[in-house]
Amino acid sequence: MNKLYRIIYSNLERVVTIGSYYDRKYKYYKSSSCGECDDKYYRGSSCHSHNKESIEFQYDERLITAPILVPPAPAAPLPILTVDFDKINTGDRVWLSGIISLNNNNNVFSTVTLTITRTSPLSGTPQVIYTQVFEIDNEGDDDQIQTPFSHVDVPTTQLFDVRYQVRVTVGNPNLFVQGPNTLTALRFSR
Structure with a gap:
């Protein structure tokens, strides 16, 4: 089983996964990177690191x-x-x-x-x-x-x-x- 790691740099936050894992909430497999916000990361939205003000x-x-x-x-x-x-x-x-x-x-x-x-x-x-x-x-x-x-x-x-x-x-x-x-x-x- 792969793990999800949350890395916080001062005011910036980035969610990184190691390998792939099954997300029960969204019912699909996630890859190890967001791929610059491809739609597989979070269905219909961008990843945490690209959503900041x-x-x-x-x-x-x-x-x-x-x-x-x-x-x-x-x-x-x-x-x-x-x-x-x-x-x-x-x-x-x-x-x-x-x-x-x-x-x-x-x-x-x-x-x-x-x-x-x-x-x-x-x-x-x-x-x-x-x-x-x-x-x-x-x-x-x-x-x-x-x-x-x-x-x-x-x-x-x-x-x-x-x-x-x-x-x-x-x-x-x-x-x-x-x-x-x-x-x-x-x-x-x-």
């Missing part, structure tokens, strides 16, 4: 040593981090996560609005897909922070030349972006 990874990482002043509202939001994808299909999932570092040099707390926008020539103007509002204490009281964020975007139409951008708006002057700032984006295509 593809993953695309993009990132933007910036270590800001000279602080950048964030202009207070009503000024336009300050773009901090950007990632681009050539194509996103309907049903794809894009997981955006990261961290921004801010320093409040005011004598009062400051309200910060972090937004993530998605822009594509097909959609026109930037669409806000995520908003996070938080406060930073005044100078000397936990005024230097690192704020994490995470969001999953599921576009409902196919998009090309897609840009995701992290932007910051503040309520008071004298707030700076500094230190490590990172945006990572994983696109899971179906």
